[in-house]
Amino acid sequence: MLSTRDLVAGYDERTVLDGLDLDLPADAFTVIVGPNACGKSTLLRTLARLLTPRRGTVLLDGAAIRELPTREVARRLGVLPQSPLVPEGVTVADLVGRGRQPYQRWWRQWSEQDGAAVDQAMRLADVADLADRPVDTLSGGQRQRVWIAMTLAQDTEALLLDEPTTFLDLAHQVEVLDLLHRLRTERGRTVVAVLHDLNQAARYADHLIAMRAGAVVAAGPPRAILTTDLVREVFGLDCLVVPCPVTGAPLVVPAITSPTLAAGASSPATGSSGAVPVGEDAPAGSYPSKGN
Amino acid sequence: MSAATRLAASPDTPSAVDRLPGRALLRVGPVRVQIRRRSVLVAVALTGLLAMAMVLSLSLGTPYVAPADVLRALSGAGTPYDLVVLNLRLPRLVLAAVAGAAFGVAGTLIQSVARNPLASPDVIGITQGAGLAATVALTSGAAAVLVAPAALAGGLVAALVVFALGTRHGLAAQRFVLAGVAVAFALRALTEVVMLTADPIDGLRAQVWLIGTLAGRGWTETTWIAGTLLILLPVLAWAGWALNSTALDDDTAKGIGLRPVARRIGLAGTGVITAAMVTAQVGAVDFVALVAPQVARRLVRAERPPLLCAALLGALLLVLADLAGRRLFAPTQLPAGVLTAAIGGPYLLYLLLRGRRRPS
Numbered sequence: 001m002l003s004t005r006d007l008v009a010g011y012d013e014r015t016v017l018d019g020l021d022l023d024l025p026a027d028a029f030t031v032i033v034g035p036n037a038c039g040k041s042t043l044l045r046t047l048a049r050l051l052t053p054r055r056g057t058v059l060l061d062g063a064a065i066r067e068l069p070t071r072e073v074a075r076r077l078g079v080l081p082q083s084p085l086v087p088e089g090v091t092v093a094d095l096v097g098r099g100r101q102p103y104q105r106w107w108r109q110w111s112e113q114d115g116a117a118v119d120q121a122m123r124l125a126d127v128a129d130l131a132d133r134p135v136d137t138l139s140g141g142q143r144q145r146v147w148i149a150m151t152l153a154q155d156t157e158a159l160l161l162d163e164p165t166t167f168l169d170l171a172h173q174v175e176v177l178d179l180l181h182r183l184r185t186e187r188g189r190t191v192v193a194v195l196h197d198l199n200q201a202a203r204y205a206d207h208l209i210a211m212r213a214g215a216v217v218a219a220g221p222p223r224a225i226l227t228t229d230l231v232r233e234v235f236g237l238d239c240l241v242v243p244c245p246v247t248g249a250p251l252v253v254p255a256i257t258s259p260t261l262a263a264g265a266s267s268p269a270t271g272s273s274g275a276v277p278v279g280e281d282a283p284a285g286s287y288p289s290k291g292n
Numbered sequence: 293m294s295a296a297t298r299l300a301a302s303p304d305t306p307s308a309v310d311r312l313p314g315r316a317l318l319r320v321g322p323v324r325v326q327i328r329r330r331s332v333l334v335a336v337a338l339t340g341l342l343a344m345a346m347v348l349s350l351s352l353g354t355p356y357v358a359p360a361d362v363l364r365a366l367s368g369a370g371t372p373y374d375l376v377v378l379n380l381r382l383p384r385l386v387l388a389a390v391a392g393a394a395f396g397v398a399g400t401l402i403q404s405v406a407r408n409p410l411a412s413p414d415v416i417g418i419t420q421g422a423g424l425a426a427t428v429a430l431t432s433g434a435a436a437v438l439v440a441p442a443a444l445a446g447g448l449v450a451a452l453v454v455f456a457l458g459t460r461h462g463l464a465a466q467r468f469v470l471a472g473v474a475v476a477f478a479l480r481a482l483t484e485v486v487m488l489t490a491d492p493i494d495g496l497r498a499q500v501w502l503i504g505t506l507a508g509r510g511w512t513e514t515t516w517i518a519g520t521l522l523i524l525l526p527v528l529a530w531a532g533w534a535l536n537s538t539a540l541d542d543d544t545a546k547g548i549g550l551r552p553v554a555r556r557i558g559l560a561g562t563g564v565i566t567a568a569m570v571t572a573q574v575g576a577v578d579f580v581a582l583v584a585p586q587v588a589r590r591l592v593r594a595e596r597p598p599l600l601c602a603a604l605l606g607a608l609l610l611v612l613a614d615l616a617g618r619r620l621f622a623p624t625q626l627p628a629g630v631l632t633a634a635i636g637g638p639y640l641l642y643l644l645l646r647g648r649r650r651p652s
Binding site: 036045048049050070071072073074075078079080081084085087088089090094098099101102106107108110111150154159 | 315317322323324326332360376433477529530532533536537539540541542543544546547548549551595
């Protein structure tokens with residue numbers, strides 16, 4: 001549903017993306033990975049029309065996103081920017097209610113649909129109990145779920161999230177990713193996220209995009225593309241790729257890079273050559289989802 | 293239509309509509325406006341206080357007119373006090389209320405957009421720009437009718453300079469307030485130079501203008517300010533709603549379909565025009581635009597200053613300041629600007645100290 005044609009984008013003098021052609025599949029959880037400063041956030045911000053490209057276009061269902069009214073785009077595409085500013089003293093329900101902005105006018109500031117959408121978004125993101133709490137008093141994980149609830153209240157087909165798990169501890173990371181996974185599988189939303197953790201990307205993504213220096217190195221299902229060679233090419237890191245014991249998805253284990261680490265290592269893996277490709281017969285895993 | 297006005301949803305029956313805590317929906321025909329329940333209370337209370345202060349202001353003075361006679365004179369019944377109440381005191385009083393409200397509106401708009409309680413027109417140079425232009429007009433022998441237009445132009449130009457210097461990284465950056473304070477100091481220094489080199493009598497007139505006073509002013513000034521507010525009324529109706537999004541960062545605002553830069557220009561521009569206009573008419577009355585929005589915000593317990601309550605509070609502050617200026621050291625008359633500074637400064641300090649101790 002989202003694609004780019006000959007996209008050139010950057011900041012000030014620096015060109016980050018140079019002539020990018022990309023198609024993001026609809027009804028999939030797409031994860032964009034890559035080393036720092038590879039342009040993945042730039043790509044996401046350009047896709048979300050937060051950044052104006054220097055050249056080329058972003059297409060939303062075939063139409064140039066820049067030529068669509070921004071309110072209309074906001075009804076089809078929800079965006080969670082990287083570390084959004086938490087307004088002081090605003091309650092959870094109030095902030096989630098801001099997600100209804102694209103459906104409101106100053107003379108029609110609230111409707112039954114707005115109320116229903118906010119209710120549902122807060123239930124989905126599991127923040128309904130926090131409705132009356134000021135957002136700035138919540139923990140990092142709770143805040144992130146509130147922001148996701150705000151974008152859910154927008155009631156869009158697609159959601160774009162820029163590093164939604166940064167600054168969260170592991171349990172909260174899993175919680176947020178499980179939520180995104182449920183949105184894809186249970187609600188049929190198209191989800192696109194930039195993630196830092198390759199293993200989480202492999203575990204949750206239907207479609208993985210690996211970027212390096214502003215270009216796409218590989219794109220496809222994680223089990224098909226995530227290999228030792230790809231990690232070396234994209235991150236410059238030697239590693240083992242083994243099937244995850246829980247899900248069977250590819251699991252990236254960095255090779256030993258320091259001799260002092262090797263001394264304490266009990267694993268037989270000793271070098272960068274011992275890559276284990278993920279075969280067809282990897283155990284078909286199920287994604288454990290957090291029960292409510 | 294008259295019966296269509298009602299407050300929907302009470303706190304004990306949480307329906308799907310009533311998802312916003314502390315808010316209610318005001319329905320007037322097809323129009324649906326979110327209002328804070330608490331701001332309704334505060335607005336009603338402020339209106340009552342303002343009415344009392346206005347009657348008091350019409351009543352006190354020499355001669356004293358009993359409040360009952362004030363009300364009779366206002367109702368047009370024809371009393372012996374008509375001259376004092378309607379011709380001498382009322383024009384100045386209405387000007388105080390309208391100018392105070394305009395200061396409250398201007399302060400709310402600029403502070404909200406800059407996300408900084410210090411970003412008020414009397415701190416960031418708009419008042420000082422108007423002051424310099426007025427001083428030049430008053431000391432250069434220009435016609436008296438030119439003082440207000442000159443001050444209006446001076447305020448607008450100063451605002452443009454501050455915005456040009458301070459908005460490289462969006463208005464919210466501290467840079468904006470710093471640029472404003474710097475411009476304000478530079479303009480004040482220039483004003484001093486103009487005053488010192490001028491004829492002493494002209495310098496004194498400029499001095500009085502710079503403090504800001506309502507003495508000898510009335511319907512003409514009121515018409516200019518009220519007319520400006522009236523023309524801006526559709527914008528202000530929109531602003532009451534648009535101000536809700538000023539607390540969001542630009543990416544989040546764009547994500548929910550807003551155009552934050554256009555919004556800031558619209559809101560701040562409205563505030564600047566209002567501030568320059570009211571300053572041009574009543575002089576450099578300090579602190580009302582700074583204090584009224586912040587006190588109103590604390591009364592309403594909102595995350596940003598509420599437009600209507602700040603206007604009412606601004607009106608109340610200036611009416612009381614003018615009354616105190618007239619009566620405290622009677623027969624000596626103090627300009628309203630002296631009183632607003634004397635009350636406003638310490639009160640803001642008190643609020644800052646109190647606010648710091650509160651956990652929230």
